[in-house]
Amino acid sequence: MQQFVNTVLGGLTLGMVYAAFALALVLIWRSTRIVNFAQAPMAMVTTFIALQIIEAGHSYWLGFAAALLAGLVLGAVVERVLIRPVEGKAEINAVILTLGLFIVIHALAAVIFGNRYRSFPAAFGIRGIEVGDTTIALTGFGIFTIVAVLVVMGLLVLLFRFTDVGLRMRAAAFNQEVARLLGVRVGRMLTLGWALASLVGSLAGLLIAGGSLVHPGYMDSVVVYGFVAAVLGGLDSPGGAVVGGLLLGLSLSLVSGYVGSQLVALAALAILMVVLLLRPQGLFAQGRERRV
Amino acid sequence: MTRALSRAGAVLRSHLVLAVLGVVVIVAVLTAVGDFRAVQLTQMAYLGIAAGGLTVLTGLNGQISLGHGALMAVGAYTTALLLQDDEPMLPLLGVLVAATLVTLVVGAAIGVAAARLHGPYLAGATLALAVAVPGIALYFGDTLGGEQGLRVRVPDAPDWVLDLAFFVTGQDLTPSKYVAYLGWFTLVVAYVGLANLSRSRVGRRWRAVRDDEVAAEVAGIGLGRARVSAFVVSAAAAGAAGFVMAVSVRLAAPSGFSLTLSLTLLTAVVLGGLGTLTGALAGAALLTFLPDVITDAGVSAGLDDIRAAELAPLLYGLVMVAVILLAPSGLVGSLRTAWHRLGHTTSKGEPS
Numbered sequence: 001m002q003q004f005v006n007t008v009l010g011g012l013t014l015g016m017v018y019a020a021f022a023l024a025l026v027l028i029w030r031s032t033r034i035v036n037f038a039q040a041p042m043a044m045v046t047t048f049i050a051l052q053i054i055e056a057g058h059s060y061w062l063g064f065a066a067a068l069l070a071g072l073v074l075g076a077v078v079e080r081v082l083i084r085p086v087e088g089k090a091e092i093n094a095v096i097l098t099l100g101l102f103i104v105i106h107a108l109a110a111v112i113f114g115n116r117y118r119s120f121p122a123a124f125g126i127r128g129i130e131v132g133d134t135t136i137a138l139t140g141f142g143i144f145t146i147v148a149v150l151v152v153m154g155l156l157v158l159l160f161r162f163t164d165v166g167l168r169m170r171a172a173a174f175n176q177e178v179a180r181l182l183g184v185r186v187g188r189m190l191t192l193g194w195a196l197a198s199l200v201g202s203l204a205g206l207l208i209a210g211g212s213l214v215h216p217g218y219m220d221s222v223v224v225y226g227f228v229a230a231v232l233g234g235l236d237s238p239g240g241a242v243v244g245g246l247l248l249g250l251s252l253s254l255v256s257g258y259v260g261s262q263l264v265a266l267a268a269l270a271i272l273m274v275v276l277l278l279r280p281q282g283l284f285a286q287g288r289e290r291r292v
Numbered sequence: 293m294t295r296a297l298s299r300a301g302a303v304l305r306s307h308l309v310l311a312v313l314g315v316v317v318i319v320a321v322l323t324a325v326g327d328f329r330a331v332q333l334t335q336m337a338y339l340g341i342a343a344g345g346l347t348v349l350t351g352l353n354g355q356i357s358l359g360h361g362a363l364m365a366v367g368a369y370t371t372a373l374l375l376q377d378d379e380p381m382l383p384l385l386g387v388l389v390a391a392t393l394v395t396l397v398v399g400a401a402i403g404v405a406a407a408r409l410h411g412p413y414l415a416g417a418t419l420a421l422a423v424a425v426p427g428i429a430l431y432f433g434d435t436l437g438g439e440q441g442l443r444v445r446v447p448d449a450p451d452w453v454l455d456l457a458f459f460v461t462g463q464d465l466t467p468s469k470y471v472a473y474l475g476w477f478t479l480v481v482a483y484v485g486l487a488n489l490s491r492s493r494v495g496r497r498w499r500a501v502r503d504d505e506v507a508a509e510v511a512g513i514g515l516g517r518a519r520v521s522a523f524v525v526s527a528a529a530a531g532a533a534g535f536v537m538a539v540s541v542r543l544a545a546p547s548g549f550s551l552t553l554s555l556t557l558l559t560a561v562v563l564g565g566l567g568t569l570t571g572a573l574a575g576a577a578l579l580t581f582l583p584d585v586i587t588d589a590g591v592s593a594g595l596d597d598i599r600a601a602e603l604a605p606l607l608y609g610l611v612m613v614a615v616i617l618l619a620p621s622g623l624v625g626s627l628r629t630a631w632h633r634l635g636h637t638t639s640k641g642e643p644s
Contacts, residue, residue, distance in 0.1 A: 035412035037419070085617055091411035092356055096562055097616045099358070099415075103555055103609030110602040111595070220551055224423050227416040262431040265424035272420055273405055276413060 006137035007257035008250065013142040015249020016149040021204040021226030022233065022241035023153065027197035029235050031173040031190050032079075032087055037098040040223035041105035042078070042198055043205030046070040047214055048113045050206060051120055060123050067202050075198025079191045087190070109216040122211030145207045152203055153242065156196070169193055221265060225252070228272045234282020244283070303491050311484045318476045322469055323461040330472040331540065332580055337475030338364075338536040340576035341482050343560035344569050345529025348486050350558075351567020352495060353522035354502035355406065359418035360530045361554030362425035365544070366398050367391040367534020369429065372442035372544035380447055384539070388478065391535040392528050399527020400520065407519035422554040426546035441545025444538050446471065475536040482529050483569050489525060498522050552605075559608045562615055579608070 021039070028036045036042075049070045050063035082101065086093045124140030160166040171179040172189035180186050204226070205219055229248045233240025248271065255267040275283070322330060346360050370391040374382055382390060402421065406414055429436040436442065449457075449470040457465035457473075465473075489495050500508040501518045509515055538544045560579050564571025583604035590600030 029412075035416060037415065082613065082617070092350070092354065093616050095356055095412055095415045096558070097613060099555060099558060100562075100609050100612030100616065103559070103605050104613060105609075107602045107604075107606035107609060111599045111606060115598050115602065217551075221423050224416075224420045228420065231413070231416070260431050262427040265420065265427050269417070269420040269424040272417055276409060276417065277405060 002134060002136075003257065007253050009136060009138045009142070010257075011250035011253025012246060013138070013145055013249070014253060015246035016146050017204050017207045017245075018222070018225050018229045018249050019242040019245025020149045020152065020200055020207070021222055022229035022245045023156070023238055024197040024201035024204065025226055025230045026233070026235060026238055026241040027193055027200065029230070031169070031193040032083065033091070034083065034087075034094045034098065035227065035235075036194075036197070037095070037223060038078070038101035038105060039198070039201045039226070040219035041102050041109065041216070042074055043071065043201040043222075044214070044216060044219045045105055045109050046074065046202040047120065047205040047209045047219075048109055051118060051209075051214065052113075054121060060121060064123070064206060067206055068199050071199045071202030072195045075201075076191050076195040078198070079194035083194065084187070084190075106216050113216070115216060117213040117215045120209040120212060120214045139211075141210050145210070148203065148207065152200060153238075156200075156238070159196075165192070224265065225268055228268045228275075231272060232275055232283055237282065240282050247283075300492070304488060307484050307487050307491075311480050314480050314483075315477070318473070318480070319460060322472055322476070323463060327466055327468045330466075330468045334468070334472045334475040334536065334540040336576050336580040337472070337479045338533040338540065339557070339560060339579055340573045341475075341479050341536065342530045342533035342557050343564070343572035343576050344479075344483055344486055345526040345533070346557050347561045347564065347567055347569065347572040348490060348498075348529070349522050349526035350561055351565075352490055352502060353498040353519060355519060355522065356411070356415050356558075357406070357418045357523075357526070358415055358551075358554045358558060359402065359421035359425075360526070360557045361549050361551070362422045363395050363399055363402075363527050363530035364534035364537060364553065365425050365429070365546075365549035367395045367531035368538035368544040368549070369436060369442065369534075370394045370531070371535045371538040372437075372444045373435075375444050375446065375538075376442070378445060380445070384447060384474065388474075388532060388535050391538075392531040395531020395534065396524055396528040399530070400524045403520040403523030403527065406523055407516045418554075419551075422551050426549055429546045437545070439546065441543050441548070444542045444544060446539050446542060471536075471540050475540060478532055478536055479573075482532055483573075486525070486529065487569055494521065556608075559612055562612050563608070582607070 021043075024039055025035060028034060028039075046067040050067035053063040053066050054060055078101065082097060083094070086097055122141040124144050127139060128135040129138050129140070130136075158166075160170055168179070168184045169189045169192060171182065171184050172186040173193065176186050179189075204222070208222060209218070225248060226245075229245040230241050232244030232247060233242070235241075248268065251271060252264050252267060256264050259267075322333065325333070342360055342364055346357060349355050349357055368391075371387055374380060374387045374390060380387070402418075406417065409417055429441070430438055433439075446467070448467070449465055453470070454465050457463070457469075490498070497508070497513050497518045498521075500511065500513055501515055505515055508518070537548070541548065556579060560575030561572055562575075563578055564573070564575035583601070586604045586607060587597075587600045590603040591597060593600075595603070
């Protein structure tokens with residue numbers, strides 16, 4: 001029973017991170033119809049920036065903020081310089097482009113920061129909280145993870161629902177032609193969308209890194225899990241991405257706890273295939289059928 | 293009808309002539325080089341075989357796969373399992389056929405699922421495959437050797453091969469060169485097969501599906517069947533490549549089939565220009581021989597070995613991004629366009 005509770009708690013914490021990462025993918029997919037496979041190394045490189053700052057003796061929070069800011073800037077630059085030329089072209093071009101970017105950032109990080117494992121500090125305790133006389137698998141940092149993702153999601157909801165910029169971004173994502181006719185600077189909105197998505201991705205990277213080891217490849221499998229979570233939610237819906245992330249975190253945690261941690265990626269693949277073949281519009285989407 | 297047949301015969305003949313020329317070049321080159329280069333050339337051969345399969349899938353049929361590294365793993369592990377004993381139950385050629393067939397069957401299963409997906413969905417699903425497969429080898433550590441992997445015992449070359457090699461080249465055949473010949477002859481057979489297929493009715497169907505799904509369907513082409521067949525052929529090539537890799541490295545281990553391998557194959561295909569076998573081979577050559585040069589340059593520029601080794605992927609990635617932004621038909625494709633502009637004409641859009 002205790003193992004089950006701990007597995008579930010661990011799954012929910014991890015699920016929040018996947019949810020954040022899936023949300024980043026969904027934000028980009030909604031506006032530009034591109035799955036940004038380079039999201040993982042982009043998050044990785046901002047985490048390394050945080051690590052450099054922290055190891056230089058500055059506070060954890062300065063590193064944290066710098067990483068998020070770096071994510072914001074990186075997302076905007078990538079969209080403006082690299083993605084803009086392939087928007088609206090054959091989808092295979094964008095896929096290959098983001099994979100090329102994946103390789104570039106990966107190699108660049110290995111050249112600059114080195115290819116070894118380095119430990120990344122956590123802001124809060126990484127030992128289980130004690131309830132009565134049993135220790136449960138929810139750590140201080142785990143609670144921080146959940147709260148941080150919830151706060152960012154709340155802010156995004158506020159941005160999209162209640163601000164003028166959010167409305168313009170939604171219009172640009174919904175129909176570029178019409179939005180343009182209505183005076184929305186669509187290009188700027190797309191850049192902003194990529195910047196925000198990259199920020200959320202960086203947050204996910206920081207949260208996964210906290211209290212564990214980082215190296216240039218540490219986010220590689222997360223892009224797969226984030227993608228699976230996003231597809232679970234229908235790839236189009238931010239809410240769906242969050243629920244998908246939680247569901248995936250939970251399932252993978254159960255697989256890891258009861259079957260074997262080596263098969264986690266295989267389980268993710270199995271979930272992905274089942275969803276794509278049986279319910280391609282995602283678990284929660286209503287309305288029209290969509291081709292995947 | 294007879295004219296069509298004789299044209300098909302001419303195409304087949306021209307591919308066979310190229311193959312014979314290729315064999316002559318291979319024998320000449322492998323005779324001239326030492327063992328170290330022979331090992332490198334074997335690497336070029338297996339990358340070339342897998343990239344050739346991938347270029348058919350991506351270039352001719354428009355499906356992308358990031359999972360070809362995983363398919364190579366299937367071929368390599370099949371090879372390793374069949375070559376565990378000192379006295380293997382199958383001759384080496386039989387092992388090659390078995391590795392190809394097993395991968396073909398796995399590829400068919402994946403292809404059936406993949407045929408329903410397109411673009412980013414297919415990329416994501418095959419990416420998941422590439423990440424998932426090494427875990428299987430770890431989970432079934434007892435049979436598949438876990439982290440250390442399985443050793444591959446390559447049987448010695450049969451006497452008649454040694455005699456023949458001495459008769460033709462005037463040298464004794466070293467084990468590395470034996471494997472290099474195996475790899476390159478596999479490549480020649482695979483490329484002749486792929487080139488013939490892509491010039492045949494099957495290949496025209498693949499291209500039709502890639503260019504316009506609706507038009508292809510109206511013309512009576514089954515989309516699903518065309519996609520699955522392209523995936524199966526491509527997977528078979530990856531299986532054969534996995535065989536050559538396992539025999540050359542003498543090991544099948546999860547670390548050899550990381551995501552990097554799959555991305556490397558895609559790089560070879562993109563560098564060479566989507567859809568041409570010459571391009572795939574050129575890409576494989578670049579991926580084999582460029583890293584040493586770049587790494588040496590990095591070391592002499594003051595980087596340590598590990599960092600310098602990352603300069604090569606950095607360059608590939610940059611070229612890949614540049615190719616998509618500046619020359620979407622790839623390096624070979626762009627050269628070919630330039631060639632056409634200069635007033636030369638060759639048959640267009642066909643893999644050669």
